[in-house]
Amino acid sequence: MKPPDTRATSRTSGDARAEKLPAGAAPDGCLHAARLLDVDPGRCLAHGGTDAGIAAAAAARAWT
Numbered sequence: 001m002k003p004p005d006t007r008a009t010s011r012t013s014g015d016a017r018a019e020k021l022p023a024g025a026a027p028d029g030c031l032h033a034a035r036l037l038d039v040d041p042g043r044c045l046a047h048g049g050t051d052a053g054i055a056a057a058a059a060a061r062a063w064t
Contacts, residue, residue, distance in 0.1 A: 029056060030062045034062070041061050042063075044062040045062065
């Protein structure tokens with residue numbers, strides 16, 4: 001597995017709401033951030049504050 005990409009960062013809290021992406025354990029927020037950065041989700045590092053957030057990042061194949 002490749003390490004996370006360190007070129008850029010993205011916060012999706014506002015973007016996800018604007019795009020009406022589901023919250024919770026759905027991987028959509030992590031996948032959306034990866035699309036914004038134009039990187040594979042597996043190269044992203046996700047910080048989750050809840051079990052659902054960590055599960056969402058894992059479902060998106062992001063590093064947690």
